Amino acid sequence: MSYPDSLLDAMAALRSGSISANELALQTLERARLAQARTNCFLAIESETLLRAAERADLVLADARRRGVVPLGALQGVPLAHKDMFGRGGSLVRYGSKAVLDHASQQVATATARLEQAGALEVGALNMAEFALGATGHNAAYGDCRNAWNPEHISGGSSSGSGAAVACGAAYASLGSDTGGSVRIPASANGLVGLKPTYGLIPRTGSMKLAPSIDVIGPMARTTADLAEILQVVAGGDGIDANASLRPVPNYRSAVHQGVENLRIGVPTNYFFDVATDEIRAAMDQSLKALLAAGARRVDLSVPAVSEMSELSRAIVYSEATALHAPWLRSRGERYTPQVRVRASTGLAIPAAVYLEALQLRIPLLRQFVDQVFSRCDVLLTPTLPIPVPRRDETDVGAGASLWQILSRLVHCTAPFNYLGLPAITVPAGLDTRGLPMGAQYIARPYAEATLLRVAAVQQRAMPMPRLTL
Amino acid sequence: MSQPKQSTSESSALSADLVEGLAALVQVPILDAAMAERIAGGAAAAIEAVHASSRQVEPGVTFECEPSDYLRVLEALAEESASQERPRA
Secondary structure: OOOOOOHHHHHHHHHHOOOOHHHHHHHHHHHHHHHHHHHOOEEEEOHHHHHHHHHHHHHHHHHHHHHOOOOOOOOOOOEEEEEOOEOEOOOOOOOOOOOOOOOOOOOEOHHHHHHHHOOOEEEEEEOOOHHHOOOOOOOOOOOOOEOOOOOOEEOOOOOHHHHHHHHOOOOOEEEEEEOOOOOHHHHHHOOOEEEEOOOOOOOOOOEOOOOOOOOEEEEEEOOHHHHHHHHHHHOOOOOOOOOOOOOOOOOHHHHOOOOOOOOEEEEEOOOOOOOOOHHHHHHHHHHHHHHHHOOOEEEEEOOOOOOOHHHHHHHHHHHHHHHHHHHHHHHHHHHOOHHHHHHHHHHHHOOHHHHHHHHHHHHHHHHHHHHHHOOOOOEEEEEOOOOOOOEOOOOOOOOOOHHHHHHHHHOOOOHHHHHHOOOEEEEEEEEOOOOOEEEEEEEOOOOOHHHHHHHHHHHHHHOOOOOOOO | OOOOOOOOOOOOOOOHHHHHHHHHHOOOOOOOHHHHHHHHHHHHHHHHHHHHHHOOOOOOHHHHOOHHHHHHHHHHHHHHHHHHHHHHO
């Protein structure tokens, strides 16, 4: 049988028996090897583990078919791969760094454990920015992860391998983490749907910390329906992560079929489009048109207090990151790559009072934003990246004066929502003139992920991406 | 997360020397002056943003906000939305 295009297709094919988990795993491994050669998206391809797990999945699937029931585990036999930051109960987790190769986390990550319990398989461990401290996909320790559509360009980061691997078809979906845009940037740059959920929706238990006051885990996939399937499995408090919400988990699977009729789409008149290129603006216009054609309504509005939010977020991230890294910076700082060592040390120079002020300001600024924006619209539309996906050499160390400007623009539209903790989704918005993906970002009220999935599904149906062939 | 933005403020009092002094105080090694300068630039930009933002909220509002209430506030804002939507349904 030919390789199923989507995660939902794979689930259906596995259940019907038209493809076995073993066949699917073998085909996925071939894709993983091609993806690795093109993008360096894997830190390890774990063929033997995958094939052994596929054998077990085939037994479960065959038993379910024999008994005429749905197999145990919604994702039984489906190959996934994740950012190498999720604890596996004593196995090596690299965090994208060579500084911690002797540190095997004893923790088990709730999010990946839930996927495993649902029957999903793992192809291997994915590349990422060292300690998730980088938005481009550069990694001096393991080699840069490259863009799936054009390896001369950045994959985006920090969940760089997640973006490249899923785009190449080496996994049906992937979990990453997003502290400043680290799911949405690589998802957008590689033509995927990527979700930064509301703070607290997915438990972070057992995952690498960067800045616990802001960190969220988020999925990316090639289709909105695939992403909803993953979200359905991983969302909801686990009773361990004290900052995971215990609210009931909505039905995300059904949200993708609900359409956008009468939904109010907010178009910001300040900040978010200030640095957007004409081509990106045109892609956002197309995205909006797709939603209006499906019955949504446009609302133009000014959004409050966003211009400083990326830096407010950094005040928290760098303070917390330095506190987490300080013991390792003292004992093994030389094992960090130089650029990451700077980023992990920046909190040294941020006074504790400033860090706490950034945290204290967050609640009034969040209330203000939600009151002023979401009283007038249901979702806000911005570009994910306001600029075209940069080349790798434009964003490498020593790239020159334009480097800081490019780096700051990469997170211009994403980081404010990390500070606020609001949910945001990126959806493919076509290819630019160089053949690289563009993405539209939609933001909603806290815990309104289902609304974002409705919007993303409509846009994706109206603006399908061309198939990427390796 | 991206690299720290460099401060554009000429009046920034955060110098590389100060960074090196703070680092020595907590015994985190700093490689050289260039590293200290980059840390100073990134930290100064974040500090300036916090100051700028604090001017956008009512004085005293931070006395009414407890950072550890953040998750509860997110949940409450979600519930507000749900209660507003019920009459329409």
